[in-house]
Structures are given as structure tokens and as C-alpha cells.
Amino acid sequence: MGLLSRFFKNDDEEEQGSAPPEVLPLRNDPCWCNSGLKYKKCHLEQDRIFLEKRRRKVVEARNACTSYFGG
Numbered sequence: 001m002g003l004l005s006r007f008f009k010n011d012d013e014e015e016q017g018s019a020p021p022e023v024l025p026l027r028n029d030p031c032w033c034n035s036g037l038k039y040k041k042c043h044l045e046q047d048r049i050f051l052e053k054r055r056r057k058v059v060e061a062r063n064a065c066t067s068y069f070g071g
């Protein structure tokens with residue numbers, strides 16, 4: 001039984017793992033993903049890209065809104 005439950009392990013965790021937590025660790029603190037690496041050696045760059053993408057999406061949405069209303 002214990003063996004089977006391994007095979008049916010939920011993989012959703014991994015997808016959610018790409019999103020950084022609300023409060024990010026400091027560069028020299030352990031990464032939030034529990035890899036044991038320092039944040040700067042692990043997710044720092046990925047988080048920056050993730051947040052940059054999200055920020056750009058907000059800006060795009062705002063621009064689209066502005067042009068729609070003749071801005």
C-alpha cells in the first residue's frame with residue numbers, strides 16, 4: 001500500500017513550486033524551496049523573471065485598458 005501511494009503521488013506541488021512565496025528570502029538565506037541552497041544560488045533569478053513577467057502583464061493590461069478608453 002505504501003508503495004502504491006508513491007506512484008499516485010500528486011504532481012501539482014511541482015507546478016505551484018514555480019511561483020515564489022509572498023515573502024522572499026534574503027540572497028544569502030536558504031531558498032524557500034527547501035533545496036538547501038542559498039537563495040541567490042537557487043531561485044533568485046527564476047523569481048526575478050517570474051515577477052518581471054507578472055509585472056509586465058499588469059502593465060500590458062493597463063495599457064490595453066487605456067487605449068480602449070481612448071486614453
Ligand SMILES: [Zn+2]
Nearest residue numbers: 031033042043
Ligand atoms: Zn530554490
